[in-house]
Amino acid sequence: MATAPSVSYSMTVRLEVPAGGSAVSQLTTVVESSGGSVTGLDVTASGHERLRIDVTIAATSTAHADEIVGKLRGIEGVTLGKVSDRTFLMHLGGKIEMSSKHPIRNRDDLSMVYTPGVARVCMQIAENPEDARRLTIKRNSVAVVTDGSAVLGLGNIGPQAALPVMEGKAALFKRFAGIDAWPICLDTQNSDMIVETVKAIAPGFAGINLEDISAPRCFEIEARLREALDIPVFHDDQHGTAIVVLASLHNALRVVGKRIEDVRVVMSGAGAAGTAILRLLLSAGVKHAVVADIHGVVHAGREDLVSAEVDSPLRWIATNTNPEGVTGTLKDAVADSDVFIGVSAPNVLGAADVATMAEGAIVFALANPDPEVDPAEARRTATVVATGRSDFPNQINNVLVFPGVFRGLLDAQSRTVDDEMMLAAARALADVVHEDELNANYIIPSVFNEKVAGAVAGAVRDAAKPPRSTEPGSLGEPTELTD
Numbered sequence: 001m002a003t004a005p006s007v008s009y010s011m012t013v014r015l016e017v018p019a020g021g022s023a024v025s026q027l028t029t030v031v032e033s034s035g036g037s038v039t040g041l042d043v044t045a046s047g048h049e050r051l052r053i054d055v056t057i058a059a060t061s062t063a064h065a066d067e068i069v070g071k072l073r074g075i076e077g078v079t080l081g082k083v084s085d086r087t088f089l090m091h092l093g094g095k096i097e098m099s100s101k102h103p104i105r106n107r108d109d110l111s112m113v114y115t116p117g118v119a120r121v122c123m124q125i126a127e128n129p130e131d132a133r134r135l136t137i138k139r140n141s142v143a144v145v146t147d148g149s150a151v152l153g154l155g156n157i158g159p160q161a162a163l164p165v166m167e168g169k170a171a172l173f174k175r176f177a178g179i180d181a182w183p184i185c186l187d188t189q190n191s192d193m194i195v196e197t198v199k200a201i202a203p204g205f206a207g208i209n210l211e212d213i214s215a216p217r218c219f220e221i222e223a224r225l226r227e228a229l230d231i232p233v234f235h236d237d238q239h240g241t242a243i244v245v246l247a248s249l250h251n252a253l254r255v256v257g258k259r260i261e262d263v264r265v266v267m268s269g270a271g272a273a274g275t276a277i278l279r280l281l282l283s284a285g286v287k288h289a290v291v292a293d294i295h296g297v298v299h300a301g302r303e304d305l306v307s308a309e310v311d312s313p314l315r316w317i318a319t320n321t322n323p324e325g326v327t328g329t330l331k332d333a334v335a336d337s338d339v340f341i342g343v344s345a346p347n348v349l350g351a352a353d354v355a356t357m358a359e360g361a362i363v364f365a366l367a368n369p370d371p372e373v374d375p376a377e378a379r380r381t382a383t384v385v386a387t388g389r390s391d392f393p394n395q396i397n398n399v400l401v402f403p404g405v406f407r408g409l410l411d412a413q414s415r416t417v418d419d420e421m422m423l424a425a426a427r428a429l430a431d432v433v434h435e436d437e438l439n440a441n442y443i444i445p446s447v448f449n450e451k452v453a454g455a456v457a458g459a460v461r462d463a464a465k466p467p468r469s470t471e472p473g474s475l476g477e478p479t480e481l482t483d
Contacts, residue, residue: 003060003061004060004391005035005036005037005057005058005059005060006058006059006060006391007039007058007086008087009058009059009060009061009062009064009065009087010039010056010057010058010059010085010086010087011056011057011059011065011069011083011084011085011086012040012054012055012056012057012083012084012086013054013055013056013057013069013072013080013081013082013083013084014044014052014053014054014080014081014082014083014084015027015052015053015054015055015072015078015079015080015081016050016051016052016053016078016079016081017050017051017053017075017077017078017079018049018050018051018077019046019047019048019049019050019051023075023077023078024041024051024053026075026078027041027053027055027072027075027078028041030068030071030072030075031055031057031068031072034064034067034068034071035059035060035064036057036058036059036060036064036065036068037057037058038055038056038057039056039057039058040054040055040056041053041054041055041056042054042056052081055072056086065085069083091164091167094167095164095167095168095170095171096167096170096171096174096183100113121135132203133206133413136204137180137204138203138204138205138206139206139410140178140179140180140206140410141179141180141181141182141204141205141206141207142173142179142180142181142182142205142206142207142208142209142406142410143181143182143184143198143201143202143204143205143207143208143209144166144169144170144173144181144182144183144184144209144211145184145186145194145198145208145209145210145211146159146162146165146166146183146184146185146186146210146211146212146213147159147162147185147186147188147189147194147212147213148160148161148162148185148189148212149189149212149213149214149217150212150213150214150215150218150237150272151165151212152165152212152368153367153368153369156189156214159185159186159187160185162185162212163183163185165211165212166183166184166185166211167183169181169183169209169211169236169402170182170183172399172402172403173402173403173406175403176399176403176404176447176452176453177403177404177406177407177453177457178407179403179406179407179410181209182205184198184201189214189217191217191220191221191224194213194221195221195224195225195228198225198229199225199228199229202229202231205231206231206409206410206413207231207232207233207234207406207409207410208225208229208231208232208233208234209234209235209236209402209406210222210225210233210234210235210236210237211235211236211237212237213235213237213272214272215271215272215275215313216272216313218235218237218238218272219272219275219313222235222238226416230415231415232406232409232414232415232416232417233417234402234405234406234409234417235272235276236398236401236402237272237273237398238272238273238275238276239276239280239405239417239422240398240401240402240405241273241276241277241343241366241396241398242273242276242277242279242280242281242422243280243401243405243422243425243426243429244396244397244398244400244401244426244429244444245277245280245281245341245364245366245396246277246280246281246284246423246426246430247400247425247426247427247429247430247444248364248386248394248396248430248443248444249281249339249341249362249364250284250426250427250430251430251433251438251443251444252339252362252384252386252443253362254438255383255384255438255439255440255443256338256360256362256383256384257360258338258360260281260284260285260286261285261286261287262287262288262338263286263288263338263339264288264289264290264336264337264338264339264358265281265286265288265289265290265337265338265339265340265341266289266290266291266292266330266333266334266337266339266340266341267289267290267291267292267340267341267342267343268291268292268293268330268340268341268342268343268344268345268348268349268372269291269293269342269343269344269345270291270292270293270298270313270314270317271343271344273343273366274291274343274344275313275316275317277341277343278291278317278320278321279419280419280422280423280426282320283419283423284423284426287323288323288324289321289322290321290322290324290326290333290337291317291321291322292329292330292333293314293344296327296328296329296330297322297326297327297328297329297330297332297333298314298317298318298321298322299318299322299325299326299327300318300319300322301325301327302318302327305318330348330349331349331353334349334353334354334356334357335353335356335357336356336357336358337357337358337361338357338358338360338361338362339361339362339363339364340354340357340361340362340363340364340365340372341364341366342364342365342366342367342371342372342373343366343367344367344372345367345372346367346370346371346372347370347372347373347374348372348373349365349372349373349378350373350377351373351374351377351378351380351381353373354373354377354378354380354381354382355380355381357381357382360383361381361382361383361384362382362383362384362385363375363378363382363384363385363386364385364386364387364396365378365385365386365387366386366387366388366396367388368387368388368389369389371387371388371389375387375389375392383440384440384443386443386444393441393442394441394442394443394444395444395447396444397447399447400429400444400445400447400452400456401425401429401456403453403456404425404428404429404452404453404454404455404456404457404460405417405421405422405425405456405457405460407453407456407457407460407461408421408425408456408457408458408459408460408461408463408464409421409460409461409464411457411461412460412461412464412465414464420463421460421463421464423463424459424460424462424463425456425459425460425463427459428455428456428458428459428460429444429445429452429455429456430444431455432445432449432451432452432455433445
């Protein structure tokens with residue numbers, strides 16, 4: 001699949017060129033003939049003989065960017081200066097910071113923000129621990145916790161290398177839902193230690209977002225933390241993906257005129273995301289689902305599932321799917337199916353495989369950056385195609401969900417998150433796309449649609465049904481101490 005220049009590989013190159021002649025036009029020609037794209041060209045200094053120009057260029061990869069710079073260096077009369085990778089510049093020193101909500105201008109401010117005034121607030125919380133939600137950052141704080149074992153498509157790169165992703169997640173929480181999120185990168189991949197550490201830091205947070213923890217450990221860690229904590233635990237790689245997929249499927253089915261209980265769904269991938277998607281689809285009414293992993297179609301009689309060592313999530317899939325007893329390969333299962341959902345590996349299907357699907361086929365090829373099937377190829381016969389990429393229509397992106405989900409959970413002061421809340425979030429996200437907007441290339445709104453986070457938050461808040469209290473000072477009825 002051809003790759004277009006991307007802002008992810010954007011750089012600004014400082015050049016000095018002769019003031020006269022064709023040097024400036026040569027710059028653009030060299031970049032574009034090399035497969036790059038000039039997105040900005042600024043003259044930053046000028047003299048009688050020379051110009052200083054900053055050229056901003058989008059490339060397709062790091063190697064491609066280096067190739068373009070080398071060709072620019074070879075233009076006669078051009079002097080190459082500083083080359084700045086714009087993505088690395090954005091990450092320089094980190095992407096987030098802590099700031100105070102109140103100015104500390106004098107001794108009075110200091111006495112209230114810190115000692116001695118803060119002692120009164122401490123004692124209030126000691127007497128009534130629930131007041132921590134009103135009187136501290138706990139009311140609006142989420143911990144983004146990872147062990148760095150399954151970061152993006154990069155694999156097990158460790159906690160320090162995972163930190164840029166966790167910072168980005170925290171920035172998105174703030175941008176889209178006004179939530180203060182804190183990256184917590186743990187230098188252990190021992191499940192017991194992760195559970196105990198998160199339990200130990202939980203008092204400072206109103207929610208836990210687990211991130212980029214490899215399967216099958218992520219299932220155990222999430223289940224144990226949900227059992228142990230009195231705040232919601234949400235594994236975004238599982239549940240965020242599942243909610244967006246369900247919302248997208250709901251609208252795709254509206255486009256093709258089919259009902260969720262009637263369609264035959266084939267999934268590629270039985271890891272964390274695949275299992276969570278499957279669970280939510282079944283809760284939403286899917287009755288005919290088949291799952292395939294690297295060993296082929298999952299079914300109760302498959303040889304490796306008889307082994308005592310097999311992971312329980314795979315056993316669960318075998319028990320709860322494939323009512324027709326389909327066997328064989330993914331390609332075998334896809335034939336005559338209505339929906340394909342891929343959360344697995346690149347290029348596991350081809351155009352010919354998609355052509356064997358039923359009329360009005362729906363293809364969600366979500367492996368990133370290279371999907372399970374080339375979207376352009378899939379569109380030859382499929383009616384609706386979605387990916388995880390931003391350079392094709394219908395991007396299925398978790399940022400559509402997790403800020404709004406946590407906003408709703410925090411507003412409801414929820415102590416858990418369950419299927420009903422996730423189903424409500426999916427319905428609300430789907431409904432952001434109005435009937436007069438819906439078409440095969442627009443089944444899911446943009447992440448920058450201003451209605452998304454509020455709609456999801458409201459649905460989750462209503463589904464959470466927080467308990468109300470009339471006792472003075474309770475969290476149900478805010479007192480004068482609430483800001």
